[in-house]
Amino acid sequence: MxxxxxxxxxxxxxxxxxxxxxxxxxxxxxxxxxxxxxxxxxxxxxxxxxxxYTPGFFRNAPVIEGSREIMEALNDRYEVFIVSAAMEFPQSLPEKQQWLNEHFPFLTWQQIVFCGSKAIVKADIMIDDHFKNLDLFSGRTLLFDQPHNHLAPDGNHQRVFSWKEVGGFLL
Structure with a gap:
């Protein structure tokens, strides 16, 4: 898998x-x-x-449209891990875990990885919005379009603009 x-x-x-x-x-x-x-x-x-650094910032962030449904389908077909470089803001850890538990209850605690650098990540596919994480990754990469990367050339990454598009590529 x-x-x-x-x-x-x-x-x-x-x-x-x-x-x-x-x-x-x-x-x-x-x-x-x-x-x-x-x-x-x-x-x-x-x-x-x-x-x-303000309580509630990470806990109350909106869910990106379509992510819940596609994630659930991916979870049935792939070995899925949430990988967040959360150590920069360690106070965010409980908020991020609570957020994931609320919005993606089908994911287990074993599927959540909070780290400092994603260079350690070993997987076949990575979906991220930052080049700094995708550029170091040796597998297939999907660059999730966000304002900070919108004008940058895709490089060696496949740009996706929505979770519907992610589902089209991976499901």
């Missing part, structure tokens, strides 16, 4: 929507995805570092 490593933030959890919502609450300015194309989260949202 093939193994898939799937990122959480920006692939399952819509952290851009979360950053945008929190930015709007603080500044009254709503940033659209096209307003932040090519910018890292910390560049696009000046208070982003404060947000990620």
């Amino acid at each position: 093939e193994r898939i490593a799937i990122d959480m933030d920006g692939v399952l959890a819509d952290v851009y929507a979360q950053f945008s919502d929190w930015h709007y609450k603080v500044t009254g300015i709503r940033k659209r995805p096209e307003d932040v194309y090519g910018l890292k989260e910390m560049e696009a949202f000046p208070d982003a570092r404060k947000y990620v």
Whole structure:
């Protein structure tokens, strides 16, 4: 059975929507995805570092449309692991685990990997929104489109724009 490593933030959890919502609450300015194309989260949202250390930021992030249904189907066909480089924000660990338990209850605790670097990950397929993770991976890569990577060339990665598209490739 093939193994898939799937990122959480920006692939399952819509952290851009979360950053945008929190930015709007603080500044009254709503940033659209096209307003932040090519910018890292910390560049696009000046208070982003404060947000990620605020209780509830990770716990209440919206689910990316279509991810739950496709993930459940993938889980039936592949060996699925959620791999999140969560150690940068260690206070996020319980929130991320609670979020996954709520929105993806079919995943077991053994399928959740919180790490510092994804260079250690051994799988056949990786779905991620960051080149830094995909570039080090030796298997098949799917680049999940997000504002920070939207303008960048795909490189050696297959870009996907939705979970419906992921399902089309993998199911």
